[in-house]
Amino acid sequence: MSFDFSPNNASPVLKTDLMSAWIVENWIPQQDRDDYITVITAEICVNGVMLAKFNDEIKLADTFVFKGYEPHENPEFLPIFDHNYQGELVTQTGTYLYHFEEDGGEKFDVLVMSAYYTDDHEVAVIASVPKAYMKAWGAFTQTCQRLAYPESKVIVIGGNTNSFEPKVDWDEIILPTDLKEEILKDVEAFFERGVGIYKRLNLNPFRKLLFAGVPGTGKSMLCNALAKRIIEKDYQAIYISSADSDGSSFWKIQRALYVAADSKKPTLIILEELDAYLSNDEKALILNVLDGSESFENDAGTLLISTTNYPEAIDERVMKRPGRLDRIFIIPETRTVGDAELMLKKYVGEMWQDDHIAVAEKLVGYPGAFIREVAIYALTQLVNEEEEALTLDRLDSSFNRLRNQIEERDEFVLRRTMGYKL
Ligand SMILES: Nc1ncnc2c1ncn2[C@@H]1O[C@H](COP(=O)(O)OP(=O)(O)OP(=O)(O)O)[C@@H](O)[C@H]1O
Numbered sequence: 462m463s464f465d466f467s468p469n470n471a472s473p474v475l476k477t478d479l480m481s482a483w484i485v486e487n488w489i490p491q492q493d494r495d496d497y498i499t500v501i502t503a504e505i506c507v508n509g510v511m512l513a514k515f516n517d518e519i520k521l522a523d524t525f526v527f528k529g530y531e532p533h534e535n536p537e538f539l540p541i542f543d544h545n546y547q548g549e550l551v552t553q554t555g556t557y558l559y560h561f562e563e564d565g566g567e568k569f570d571v572l573v574m575s576a577y578y579t580d581d582h583e584v585a586v587i588a589s590v591p592k593a594y595m596k597a598w599g600a601f602t603q604t605c606q607r608l609a610y611p612e613s614k615v616i617v618i619g620g621n622t623n624s625f626e627p628k629v630d631w632d633e634i635i636l637p638t639d640l641k642e643e644i645l646k647d648v649e650a651f652f653e654r655g656v657g658i659y660k661r662l663n664l665n666p667f668r669k670l671l672f673a674g675v676p677g678t679g680k681s682m683l684c685n686a687l688a689k690r691i692i693e694k695d696y697q698a699i700y701i702s703s704a705d706s707d708g709s710s711f712w713k714i715q716r717a718l719y720v721a722a723d724s725k726k727p728t729l730i731i732l733e734e735l736d737a738y739l740s741n742d743e744k745a746l747i748l749n750v751l752d753g754s755e756s757f758e759n760d761a762g763t764l765l766i767s768t769t770n771y772p773e774a775i776d777e778r779v780m781k782r783p784g785r786l787d788r789i790f791i792i793p794e795t796r797t798v799g800d801a802e803l804m805l806k807k808y809v810g811e812m813w814q815d816d817h818i819a820v821a822e823k824l825v826g827y828p829g830a831f832i833r834e835v836a837i838y839a840l841t842q843l844v845n846e847e848e849e850a851l852t853l854d855r856l857d858s859s860f861n862r863l864r865n866q867i868e869e870r871d872e873f874v875l876r877r878t879m880g881y882k883l
């Protein structure tokens with residue numbers, strides 16, 4: 462099979478075309494059976510760390526076992542290894558032979574080929590599988606997914622870890638009850654009923670919510686608690702992390718959508734600080750993703766929850782154009798004395814005294830993170846001074862100290878940015 466690479470040939474040559482042509486020319490003719498077909502396969506199936514987790518105890522479709530793999534000679538598609546921070550080899554491109562064995566002793570091989578098709582590390586993976594064993598292959602790819610992403614964990618895209626276990630309970634979050642209920646109802650209704658409606662309308666079942674609020678009001682906490690609930694339902698949660706040298710890059714969003722579509726599980730994607738992703742030259746790409754026009758489609762539904770401190774930094778084309786963000790929830794600072802008291806009690810713990818309510822009254826209007834700091838500072842002071850009880854005075858001076866600190870900081874920033882002395 463040959464390809465026309467001349468500049469006036471307008472049709473693109475895809476990496477998958479090249480690889481499948483190689484298979485047809487070099488692999489299939491050498492096989493004893495004639496039912497080999499080429500299928501598209503998930504990238505996770507060429508992840509070395511995940512493949513090492515297989516053992517003979519893991520039965521695929523009840524009767525098959527994966528017996529390991531080896532590189533297959535192919536000078537045209539050389540292996541390239543990606544590694545993680547522990548130095549383990551994760552995604553491995555090139556050509557490999559995967560060995561399988563059935564309980565009865567029958568064996569078969571699958572040829573797996575993969576290659577980078579963009580310089581920013583998108584990988585295409587295909588496999589040449591005997592048609593008679595497609596059921597086993599399907600079970601294998603599903604197991605790869607399960608081994609790579611243990612079900613109790615949130616998958617992390619970007620950042621420095623692969624996954625984490627969400628630990629925040631819904632009840633730990635102190636926010637107006639009706640707001641919490643609305644959020645939960647929105648999320649659950651989308652997965653339980655919404656997906657079906659989108660599909661009946663022939664739309665990509667992709668819903669997008671935004672949590673907006675000043676720093677420290679509990680947006681990240683909400684995301685963590687929602688992820689925990691989602692995972693308990695055997696759905697999937699993905700967290701996009703900007704904590705690496707690639708920062709807020711579009712490829713991370715793209716990868717998360719791909720993992721969601723690939724899993725075919727109802728999926729929650731958490732994207733913190735949406736404004737940062739929209740502030741660089743990849744904005745147009747993100748707008749397309751939010752439109753749903755450029756997204757990988759997950760039949761089981763994908764819910765994207767993003768957060769921001771700066772809703773004003775989010776383009777009007779996102780905020781005001783229907784369809785790009787389906788719903789915006791404002792996550793407020795503490796609104797009532799009751800909530801401020803609950804919050805202060807939570808962080809003061811067993812040191813709580815009834816007269817502390819006087820400080821709770823002053824804390825209305827402050828974010829949860831501030832209230833936590835007031836409590837923690839007071840408690841550490843108490844330890845330093847070797848006191849037994851947390852007096853109202855100590856708590857109150859912790860509040861004053863933190864408030865002054867913040868006011869000074871605001872003044873400093875104002876002076877710097879406005880260029881005058883207050
Ligand atoms: N509503 C809340 N209920 C209980 N605790 C809260 C709440 N808001 C904040 N906290 C406390 O403050 C910490 C920081 O909150 P969190 O990280 O969720 O804020 P955030 O809104 O994501 O802030 P940022 O916008 O800066 O990312 C939490 O881990 C928690 O201890």
Ligand SMILES: [Mg+2]
Pocket residue numbers: 680681682733768
């Ligand atoms: Mg946050």
